[in-house]
Amino acid sequence: MTGLRLISALLLAGATSANAAPFYVVVNEANSISSLSYGELSDLFLKKSSSWADGSLVEPVDQRESSPVREIFTRNVHRKSEAAVRAFWQLRIFSGRDIPPPEKGSDAEVIAYVRNNPNAIGYVSADISTAGVKVVAVHP
Amino acid sequence: MPKSTTHWALTLVALGSLQASAIEIEEGKLSLNGFAAWAYGASDNNDFHIAQHSGHFDSGEFGLALTDRLSDRAVVAAQLRFAAEDGGLFLDWAFGEWRFSDPIRLRIGVIKHPFGIFGEVANIGTLRPFFLFPSGAYGLTDVSGSGVQGASIGGTLPSAGGWEMSYDLYCGALELRVQDVLDKVVDPAALKPGGTLPIETEKTKYIAGMRLVIATPVEGLEARLSGYGSPIRQTEPERLVVGPSLQYTGERFSARAEYFFAYEANYHRAHTAYLEAAYFLTPHFQVGGRAEIYRLIFLQKPVDSPLFEHREIAATFNYWFDPNLVAKLSFHAVDGNRFAQPILIDDAILNGTLKRRTLATILGMQFSF
Numbered sequence: 001m002t003g004l005r006l007i008s009a010l011l012l013a014g015a016t017s018a019n020a021a022p023f024y025v026v027v028n029e030a031n032s033i034s035s036l037s038y039g040e041l042s043d044l045f046l047k048k049s050s051s052w053a054d055g056s057l058v059e060p061v062d063q064r065e066s067s068p069v070r071e072i073f074t075r076n077v078h079r080k081s082e083a084a085v086r087a088f089w090q091l092r093i094f095s096g097r098d099i100p101p102p103e104k105g106s107d108a109e110v111i112a113y114v115r116n117n118p119n120a121i122g123y124v125s126a127d128i129s130t131a132g133v134k135v136v137a138v139h140p
Numbered sequence: 141m142p143k144s145t146t147h148w149a150l151t152l153v154a155l156g157s158l159q160a161s162a163i164e165i166e167e168g169k170l171s172l173n174g175f176a177a178w179a180y181g182a183s184d185n186n187d188f189h190i191a192q193h194s195g196h197f198d199s200g201e202f203g204l205a206l207t208d209r210l211s212d213r214a215v216v217a218a219q220l221r222f223a224a225e226d227g228g229l230f231l232d233w234a235f236g237e238w239r240f241s242d243p244i245r246l247r248i249g250v251i252k253h254p255f256g257i258f259g260e261v262a263n264i265g266t267l268r269p270f271f272l273f274p275s276g277a278y279g280l281t282d283v284s285g286s287g288v289q290g291a292s293i294g295g296t297l298p299s300a301g302g303w304e305m306s307y308d309l310y311c312g313a314l315e316l317r318v319q320d321v322l323d324k325v326v327d328p329a330a331l332k333p334g335g336t337l338p339i340e341t342e343k344t345k346y347i348a349g350m351r352l353v354i355a356t357p358v359e360g361l362e363a364r365l366s367g368y369g370s371p372i373r374q375t376e377p378e379r380l381v382v383g384p385s386l387q388y389t390g391e392r393f394s395a396r397a398e399y400f401f402a403y404e405a406n407y408h409r410a411h412t413a414y415l416e417a418a419y420f421l422t423p424h425f426q427v428g429g430r431a432e433i434y435r436l437i438f439l440q441k442p443v444d445s446p447l448f449e450h451r452e453i454a455a456t457f458n459y460w461f462d463p464n465l466v467a468k469l470s471f472h473a474v475d476g477n478r479f480a481q482p483i484l485i486d487d488a489i490l491n492g493t494l495k496r497r498t499l500a501t502i503l504g505m506q507f508s509f
Contacts, residue, residue, distance in 0.1 A: 039299070043299070048242065048296050048299075048304075049242055049298075050239070050242055051241070051242070056212070057212040057213075079359060080359070081391045083391065083463050084360070084389065084391065086463050086464075087267065087389065087463075090261075090264065090266065090267055090508060091261060091267060093171070093173050093205060093207070094173065094175065094205055094219070094260070094261045094263075094264045094267075094508070095252055095254075095260035095261055096205070096207070096217045096219065096233050096235065096251075096252060096260075098207075099171040099173075099207050099209075
């Protein structure tokens with residue numbers, strides 16, 4: 001199973017090599033943000049930074065741990081292993097500090113969540129349609 | 141095996157077979173998380189935590205943490221824990237939080253003690269390599285508290301150049317669970333046949349404290365400075381606890397070291413330190429080692445006793461079925477009786493049969509979701 005995930009991740013990374021990042025970061029079309037660095041993205045998804053420029057609450061949405069795109073996102077953006085991110089959230093949860101973003105089971109569910117939530121931000125595989133949401137440029 | 145213990149074991153096995161994940165409701169606005177632990181412990185001599193001379197099975201505990209985001213800025217959270225051995229239900233924390241901004245979050249209520257590396261998460265076994273936390277810093281001493289009843293301000297400052305700092309400032313009353321060995325040494329007249337060393341809950345009112353956490357540009361390396369003191373009103377004896385922590389957590393290797401100094405005016409001072417490291421030989425199999433030292437000093441007159449000392453070397457062999465479910469087998473060699481004593485400690489002191497050295501074995505399972 002782990003091997004299958006790894007192969008999927010490699011295929012996904014290869015298929016999207018023409019993009020700046022091997023995934024799309026998406027926000028609601030009403031959001032004025034146009035680009036984010038990996039560091040800023042990491043802070044948003046780890047809830048170290050919780051507000052958009054207009055003061056509204058950022059609502060990140062994550063992919064399930066079994067998702068290949070999450071593995072790529074975690075490695076590229078957080079520069080951590082899945083285990084390290086999980087430990088980070090355990091520490092946050094059981095010290096009563098925060099809870100992780102909700103998780104969605106597919107790219108389509110992430111797109112739907114972002115389309116319906118003005119403050120949401122998510123990431124999806126770079127080979128799917130992003131109609132109805134806005135793709136944000138990301139850079140290391 | 142007692143009926144309650146059988147139920148604990150069956151519940152752990154059943155829960156352990158489930159996919160470990162939090163229960164999310166309303167798109168992550170409400171979250172329910174939990175943790176549990178159970179272990180068998182045995183020792184060749186004195187009782188050391190759950191490791192008893194006759195073998196000990198009744199050490200299960202289970203907790204649930206509930207967090208609800210009422211609005212963009214308001215959060216309420218609570219954690220309840222049932223400990224079979226302690227025979228009760230404990231409110232670990234219950235507070236309301238108002239988020240002014242990322243650097244400023246105000247909490248009021250019962251707050252888990254922000255102290256050292258494990259002060260807030262001492263019951264979460266999946267966050268550390270050993271089944272037991274270090275005794276001197278997080279055990280039954282007056283170093284780390286079980287909870288602060290009061291208020292705190294904390295937050296995370298914007299990161300710069302890979303450096304990141306978060307902080308907590310708190311005040312209120314601090315609850316401590318302690319075993320006070322001093323009286324056993326400095327007041328021998330109080331010893332009586334059959335006397336034990338009870339666990340007492342002490343409350344120090346009007347404390348103020350802080351913790352700084354600095355994450356370095358080296359991924360996984362962070363330093364902490366923790367401390368608190370009293371009184372901020374003159375109704376309690378002067379107390380001060382302070383110490384640094386250093387932790388590295390990598391994918392396979394992790395290490396941490398902490399030192400704390402505790403002082404109570406005209407009564408005692410204590411030093412405690414430990415160093416532990418762990419390494420994943422495979423994705424599932426982890427080995428670890430720990431060395432710990434604790435020393436208590438009575439301030440009113442020079443007294444020496446093994447009850448004031450603790451030196452320990454320990455090794456653990458863990459199998460992680462999943463990052464949220466782990467079985468641990470640990471061996472502990474202890475010198476000193478600060479944390480390892482016979483149940484009938486007064487008899488041992490009166491008869492001169494107190495033994496300094498203890499070998500303990502603990503086999504257990506811990507999980508969280």
